[in-house]
Amino acid sequence: MDASNQRLVEVRNLSVFYKINYRLIAAVDNVSLDLHKGKIQALIGESGCGKSTLGLALSRLLAEDRVRYSGEIRYKGVNLLSLSESEAEKFRGTEIANIFQEPMTCLNPVYKVGEQIAEAMYVSLQRRSLNGGDRAVSASQNDVNPSNVVNGKRGRMLSLLRRGSLYKVFSDQVDDLLDKVKLPDTKRVANMYPHELSGGMRQRVMIAMALAESPSLLVADEPTTALDVTTQAQILNLIRSLKEQYNMGVLIITHDLGVVGSVAERAAVMYAGKIVEEAPTDELFRNPLHPYTIGLMSSFPRERKDAFKLSTIPGSVPPLGSYPNGCRFHPRCVRAFAPCPKRVPETTEVSPDHRVACYLYG
Amino acid sequence: MNLLTMLKTQEQAVDKFARKGLVEVTDAVKHYPVKSDFVSKLLRKKRESVHALDGVSFSIYPKEIFAVVGESGSGKTTLGLAVLRLIELSSGKIVFGGDDISTLPENKLRKYRTMMQVVFQDPSSSLDNRMRVVDSITEPLIASGVKSKAERWTRAVEVMKDVGLDESQLNYFPRQFSGGQRQRISIARAIIQRPKFIVLDEPTSSLDVSIQSQILLLLQRLQRDYELSYLLITHNMVVAKYLSDRIAVMYLGRIVEIGSNVDITESAMHPYTRILISSVLQPGVYKDLSKLQIKGEIPSAVNLPVGCRFNSRCPYAREICHEKDPELRNIDGMHYVACHFAEEILKRGTTEE
Numbered sequence A: 001m002d003a004s005n006q007r008l009v010e011v012r013n014l015s016v017f018y019k020i021n022y023r024l025i026a027a028v029d030n031v032s033l034d035l036h037k038g039k040i041q042a043l044i045g046e047s048g049c050g051k052s053t054l055g056l057a058l059s060r061l062l063a064e065d066r067v068r069y070s071g072e073i074r075y076k077g078v079n080l081l082s083l084s085e086s087e088a089e090k091f092r093g094t095e096i097a098n099i100f101q102e103p104m105t106c107l108n109p110v111y112k113v114g115e116q117i118a119e120a121m122y123v124s125l126q127r128r129s130l131n132g133g134d135r136a137v138s139a140s141q142n143d144v145n146p147s148n149v150v151n152g153k154r155g156r157m158l159s160l161l162r163r164g165s166l167y168k169v170f171s172d173q174v175d176d177l178l179d180k181v182k183l184p185d186t187k188r189v190a191n192m193y194p195h196e197l198s199g200g201m202r203q204r205v206m207i208a209m210a211l212a213e214s215p216s217l218l219v220a221d222e223p224t225t226a227l228d229v230t231t232q233a234q235i236l237n238l239i240r241s242l243k244e245q246y247n248m249g250v251l252i253i254t255h256d257l258g259v260v261g262s263v264a265e266r267a268a269v270m271y272a273g274k275i276v277e278e279a280p281t282d283e284l285f286r287n288p289l290h291p292y293t294i295g296l297m298s299s300f301p302r303e304r305k306d307a308f309k310l311s312t313i314p315g316s317v318p319p320l321g322s323y324p325n326g327c328r329f330h331p332r333c334v335r336a337f338a339p340c341p342k343r344v345p346e347t348t349e350v351s352p353d354h355r356v357a358c359y360l361y362g
Numbered sequence B: 001m002n003l004l005t006m007l008k009t010q011e012q013a014v015d016k017f018a019r020k021g022l023v024e025v026t027d028a029v030k031h032y033p034v035k036s037d038f039v040s041k042l043l044r045k046k047r048e049s050v051h052a053l054d055g056v057s058f059s060i061y062p063k064e065i066f067a068v069v070g071e072s073g074s075g076k077t078t079l080g081l082a083v084l085r086l087i088e089l090s091s092g093k094i095v096f097g098g099d100d101i102s103t104l105p106e107n108k109l110r111k112y113r114t115m116m117q118v119v120f121q122d123p124s125s126s127l128d129n130r131m132r133v134v135d136s137i138t139e140p141l142i143a144s145g146v147k148s149k150a151e152r153w154t155r156a157v158e159v160m161k162d163v164g165l166d167e168s169q170l171n172y173f174p175r176q177f178s179g180g181q182r183q184r185i186s187i188a189r190a191i192i193q194r195p196k197f198i199v200l201d202e203p204t205s206s207l208d209v210s211i212q213s214q215i216l217l218l219l220q221r222l223q224r225d226y227e228l229s230y231l232l233i234t235h236n237m238v239v240a241k242y243l244s245d246r247i248a249v250m251y252l253g254r255i256v257e258i259g260s261n262v263d264i265t266e267s268a269m270h271p272y273t274r275i276l277i278s279s280v281l282q283p284g285v286y287k288d289l290s291k292l293q294i295k296g297e298i299p300s301a302v303n304l305p306v307g308c309r310f311n312s313r314c315p316y317a318r319e320i321c322h323e324k325d326p327e328l329r330n331i332d333g334m335h336y337v338a339c340h341f342a343e344e345i346l347k348r349g350t351t352e353e
Helices: A051-058 A085-091 A113-131 A134-140 A146-151 A156-160 A163-180 A186-190 A199-211 A229-246 A257-263 A281-286 A291-298 B002-018 B038-042 B076-083 B106-113 B133-143 B149-162 B167-171 B179-191 B209-226 B237-243 B261-266 B271-278 B319-323 B342-352
Strands: A007-020 A023-036 A040-044 A067-075 A096-099 A217-221 A249-254 A266-271 A274-280 A348-351 A354-356 B023-033 B049-060 B065-069 B091-096 B116-119 B197-201 B229-234 B246-251 B254-260 B329-332 B335-337
Touching: A007 A051, A023 A040, A023 A051, A023 A067, A023 A249, A023 A266, A023 A274, A040 A051, A040 A229, A040 A257, A051 A067, A051 A096, A051 A217, A051 A249, A096 A199, A113 A163, A113 A186, A113 A199, A163 A186, A163 A199, A199 A229, A217 A229, A229 A249, A229 A257, A229 B271, A249 A257, A257 A281, A266 A281, A266 A291, A274 A281, A274 A291, A291 B209, B023 B076, B049 B076, B049 B091, B049 B254, B065 B076, B065 B237, B076 B091, B076 B197, B076 B229, B116 B179, B133 B149, B133 B167, B133 B179, B149 B167, B149 B179, B179 B209, B209 B237, B229 B237, B237 B261, B246 B261, B246 B271, B254 B261, B254 B271, B271 B342
Parallel strands: A040 A249, A040 A266, A096 A217, A217 A249, B065 B229, B065 B246, B116 B197, B197 B229
Antiparallel strands: A007 A023, A007 A067, A266 A274, A274 A354, A348 A354, B023 B049, B023 B091, B246 B254, B254 B335, B329 B335
């Protein structure tokens, strides 16, 4: 199939500015990225490089009074950035869903898990009926008819129904979702509070909530960073298999190069607000070109300590707003030369599908 | 010839002396009682407790980096705090430099405190935000009675250089530093008293990849220069493999396998160790995650499984594993493992991989 048909989201020259002390500071600077249907794209970077900002911008989750955008995020022919807040609301969650690093802070501690997932289902049905109604009807055919809850007496019902009874309305779908994320004993889990679950189970619940609206893009921001290694492997495996089932596009945002190799088809490396290199994962690991990518890979400890072999990148990531001129990596770069401090290097395609922004390859 | 054998026996004698542990922990047990409710009190039910440590024994030799690896909830942090007597053990013995310190009162313990230090995971919470760096770093000196301010300043300048920071930054506040630099400050504070032994509790987990490697190198260099012993607590097998001489793997308050770095990383015999190693994701190495054999998560430390503690998640578990708790038994040299089928698993593992 033609690659362009599979393109789900096209990010074009996106910049995200934060308003800090009456200045606009670009946390994401002129980034272009394609996300494909049924593919997992990784976004690699250290803290402060703008990777989370980019993830949040995709579903317009940033506080809009303190943020300015330029560029485009095209999704199904619509520029998400040009939408009004109420229009964006219809996309958020329904089309593009987010999961985050620390599931405990994303779940409401005083409601049972099942109720929270049911709420997500309720909201999704409500939105779908607003979006056009046809999908809401098809979703309602297979059960007692929760869409009546939504369509008929919408609004009034929400105030009448306590969340506990929302779970009763949607219990079959919620159990089904919990089963999809491989939680055992779904009825019991649905009746538990978040604090009764382990970290891995909580992340599974978060994923279930995201799936409640069967989104076509899942943005996972450091989904396994707070988890143990064995749990991490299980969650990553789950995300992979759900991607197949739902034919979703997935954007995994991570600082862990290890996660990338076993999960993502494509990877982009971000540094100080810019994508410095992008390639299919195999290609990126086999043939890293940007000095930053090379540095990241070689600072990953592999062997025993003999002879202090571990190499490092000197210095640390510059703080937001005090990025150096020219190539932003040049003060830390071992191969920096004359043009680097002067102008930002253009992104060039060195081989098909492998793009890098560095004067060494210009 | 005669001289040679003499030298050799002497060497062995020295070696034997050196092999005497700097820190020796015997049968450490720590149970945290769970708050019981009114009804169970009325019924005189036996009070439940969290078994954070359940009979842990090991020694750390001088100049050795000893890593303790395990998932969260395995008791590794409790162990680190207990060794320093920052928490009290329920039972067990801790010997430091030949002296039993497990029951020493606080005033007598002070002498030992200067010889053992700790670096925690998150430097932004282990440094006081309102104290200048110099005050944070030299506070241990005040505690141990260095009265001269000038001397404290020179010592602070020294350690700042040791950890790769500039002395001009001594009057800064922690917020003016990046995460990696803050971790350097906590390391400086740990080494200012020239200790013999440092507990490193996840020293690199909160840092970025490129910073992590800088800190690992720093720790390595300090260990060599000051002949330190480390107790490295980590969940990251890669860090343990890179830095340590010996590794102990903990699961639910017990050591399930202990041995030299090579024993553990190359011929691990406990299924849990093998799973930990195989769950490590390396950049550039594709791993088929669906083939991983681990199920579920670490069970609660209140209601421990009967028999082997790992039986609920073990792909090799058989009947005996649900009945009999395996002892930590010697395989060869320094390699001990607590599994009924260790040999078989090693054989099977190597043919499968």
